Amino acid sequence: MASIAHELAKNQKEISVSEFFEKNKQILGFDSLTRALITSVKETVDNSLDACEDAGMLPELLVKVEKSNNTEYIITVEDNGPGIVKKEVANVFGRLLYGSRFHTRAQRRGQQGIGVSAVVMYGQITTGRAAKVRSKISDEDTAYECELILDTKKNRPDIIREDRIIWDREHGTSIEVSIKGKYIGGKQSIFEYLKGVAIVNPHVKITFIPPEGTPIVFERATDQVPPPTRAIKPHPEGVELGELLSMAKYADTNRITSFLNSEFSRISNRVAKDICDAAGVPLTQNPKRLTLEQAGAILDAIQKVKIMSPETDCLSPIGETLIRKGLKNVLGELKADFYAPPVTREPKVFAGNPFIVEVGIVYGGGITKDDPVQILRFANRVPLMYQQGACAITQAIENVDWRRYGLEQRGGHGIPFGPAIILVHLASTKVPFTSESKEAVANIPEIKEEIELALKACARKLKTHLNKTERKSKTRVKFEIVQGIIPMIAAKSAKIVGKPMPKLAGTITKIMNVVWIDDEAAYEKKKHKVQVKIYNYTPKSQNFHLHMVVPFDKIDPKTLGLQPLEVREGNKVTWDIRRIASTDTFELKFDIVGLSQEEYDNELYVSGIDAASVIGVDVLPGDWDLEHLKITGEIAPEEVEDGEEGDIDYDEGAEVIKDEE
């Protein structure tokens, strides 16, 4: 029996990280030939972009994919970044778990120190060929060039050849690697990946030379590098007991308060004192001698003491405009009916890492109705191409009951069907991926909840639009019927009794007894031509206020007939509508300039008129406080969607209202 334990012990040994990944290359994103090619491009491009941005430079990349034989391709990625000093080149490209970004808490594309070396390793495993790296830094006249492989037994680079060469660029890095792969088009392709990169990184210029066909240039849309994101200390929220103890053990101060203040963000000396007081830990406690119980008490106190939300300058969200542009770009030739105003949430924290969730939805028009909605996932401005089913973004979408928001969904769970595209971006100082291939966000409860809230906030705007569209269409149908049938009946009756046809406006008015407000907007010559028609089908003259959410500074003043009574917050515009006589019609018209087609959408409300007397628009929601305008009239409560009451959103009432504005 003993011999078994001893026998088994003989096989126990260390596994080098490169041996591990050599045998588990699927974990790194090399599970199929098509994916291997995309992963290789993705890792090298992300690396180049990070390098350029670390140096505050406008990235300009060349991406070339050449077919060298039936299953082998040569990938070349060249950047105009700062270059890499000679002694680090081999380590950066020929060693797993080596890099500059792992130990910093900052929003970067690559954070693991694995990606690009993994490409070199995959290349040598599948083709037997070394990678060629060239790098030039600006204070040297020549570039350093080497051919290298990764010694998988030792996880160290093995330089096969090195040289200094003339390279006619001031600085930059280029890598050329042969890999086994398969080049395809379609949704999961290098082209689509690069397109996604260009959409959410408008400061990047990429020239793509595919194996066949003409080169494609993704021009930059702006010359501004995004503001550099700051590296931060961990936010105290979500720090674990053992982590705190371990940090305290290595503290370089002897006072617990200075330790807390210097090692965490958002802990001022004052807050540190409050935490220690609440935890019953003396302010003079040496962190190196912190006990397990004290550490636990400090964590509990962190929950109780008021600590500011994380800084936002460590994050770089995509923003409303780019989300809209991104969605438009994906649509290509197709036209959509409606772009829901994108939602960017306030930063939240998981395990000490601030993060922001953004969501955009586009609906209708030419988007196919019979398929599941298309999902576009981004993390730290990188398009996620694979493992959709594994991703917390997808799971959050599956958890939302989209039937409430106008999409089809069997059982109220799963990916909804309908003519929509949903875009979600997660920006964080640390994106928690499910694996080293960085294609799916892990199911961290804090993150999934935020994504769900953002989805619902954006979906409510979609629902409002769909409700409005449906209401307008029903109202129009009703009026067309009334206005079509009554004259026919009148004509028939007049003929039978041999009398002239009576005037009908009064009759229609009696039947309808409402003010009908109908708005339309046409996009012509880069202008939105807005027209609001008000029909007074009541027996008396009407006065009320008309409110519209519309960017006032974009209205061409020459085209605006009736001046508004008030403009608040730049986009809440109120008109005083006076004395529209019974059976009369009033038209409010103006042009909007400087908004692209997908950027325009209005919200229309009335106040100072009985809710039952008006159709086509809603009365003003309660949160538009208009007391000072001295309008009387019923103010209806905000519309609450079916079954929404029990919803998690409503635990955060204040935010919901904000989202709706």
Place this chain on the structure above:
Amino acid sequence: MASIAHELAKNQKEISVSEFFEKNKQILGFDSLTRALITSVKETVDNSLDACEDAGMLPELLVKVEKSNNTEYIITVEDNGPGIVKKEVANVFGRLLYGSRFHTRAQRRGQQGIGVSAVVMYGQITTGRAAKVRSKISDEDTAYECELILDTKKNRPDIIREDRIIWDREHGTSIEVSIKGKYIGGKQSIFEYLKGVAIVNPHVKITFIPPEGTPIVFERATDQVPPPTRAIKPHPEGVELGELLSMAKYADTNRITSFLNSEFSRISNRVAKDICDAAGVPLTQNPKRLTLEQAGAILDAIQKVKIMSPETDCLSPIGETLIRKGLKNVLGELKADFYAPPVTREPKVFAGNPFIVEVGIVYGGGITKDDPVQILRFANRVPLMYQQGACAITQAIENVDWRRYGLEQRGGHGIPFGPAIILVHLASTKVPFTSESKEAVANIPEIKEEIELALKACARKLKTHLNKTERKSKTRVKFEIVQGIIPMIAAKSAKIVGKPMPKLAGTITKIMNVVWIDDEAAYEKKKHKVQVKIYNYTPKSQNFHLHMVVPFDKIDPKTLGLQPLEVREGNKVTWDIRRIASTDTFELKFDIVGLSQEEYDNELYVSGIDAASVIGVDVLPGDWDLEHLKITGEIAPEEVEDGEEGDIDYDEGAEVIKDEE
């Protein structure tokens, strides 16, 4: 500018594998509190089971989960395995990427050398507490016990306390670890995981002590340890060019043929010679000096030379009986209508690793109709609990057009809806997981294709059953109508004309003009009482052969009236049905003993009779060669399902036919 490259270089550094996973614990399966608890139990249990089986012992495990405070639990897992020699204990439990199973190509639960040390690390990060390990090997009188943590900066164990103690068991290992977690019930729970383990490992006994409530014992169902699976050399199929070159470089022989013969399975000296001949590589070539071109030629030659399929003794599939039992166990109190005979495919190879796919489907009865089908995933006899959406098993299920097989599925893609449970098991010398958390199989084309083929093979059996059920039910309805209405018409007519009621058998016979065969089976007192009724509604006497697929050795001979004409392959039984006069009925009855309720299903065919003259059963498929029985009569072609022609299955015609038998 130079300063930037130099500045950036300062941050470049090595990342230890434990630092990496400390910051990326979600990759190891610790993304939420509930999953963290299950992952911890799973990793320790899998480790214990592997240890017992490595030593050829019948595993007996104790799994205890205690609540120590609001979010902390103490997990204890104790086994009766061979124990671990003292000098290896700390490494096994306190060091990532260290183990005995990584460098062997064999079917094991754990293969990475990460799992159990990751649990220790997660425990210390979240609770600040060390793990306690105890181990005894049988030639020592006392057990070794230590408390340890994992030094994440160095990836080395840090032993805090060690001792030798008396332990009243002969040999075994126990680990006790405090972790932050959340204990829940339901589908994703420790109980369900252990139940899954017990189902597919009937030789294992597990006692589970939950935080509350009574202990649960999963008794073993067999005393047989599964036959030990052999470690093998890689199969030459799927070996990569770089791998081959690297293996050749380290060869311990000077002849390429001996190298191929000794380093790969299924390459005999003869085959090695054929490969070299086909590749144009001299037989005396020294592998250490193999060129890239020669290696490429050898890989091409491997594709051309006939090489045997991999050995199967390196794999341990679950098998038909256990798959049925597993499905029955999952159903619990529910009854199902039909257990499709499970499919176990022949071994295939990916990247040199043999693998086998098994599929079972259960349908109908009490299973809910309105939800997506339930999916049970297993890999190397381990239940997969998380990341269903990321798994190639799920993706294969989504790729099958289940509408062809009787389940609902919008657009013929995605997880089907309907009253079914689908079980899939992948057994391999190397399961390619998508991440270190080992919950989802990566999308390796060879594996996904095999899973799809296995699913379709099993689904065809389901479809055959559904077709038969539908046909029988339609036939019965038709006969009930005819037999109900005609006598009523006759009675009414007789009354009107004042004549006695005529005999109706002849009339019905004229209307129907068919032989109706209807079979039923009732399960009573552990017997299946089978009854085949044959009604001759034709104007003449009938002779034909009746064929049934049924295990003949399970038929109680005392109950069998008519002896069969022939029994082939133990379950293809043919009866000679002679001279059933017009309007007569014949009953074939027997009892089947020794089959559980879910194990019985028959297939019924006729031959020697015109296809148009018989309803209720099909005429015999063409592949039951009965030439020697000298029966004449139309033999219809095998039923081909709608749209199936273009299907990938049919590229492998031989296998399809085999599946159908």
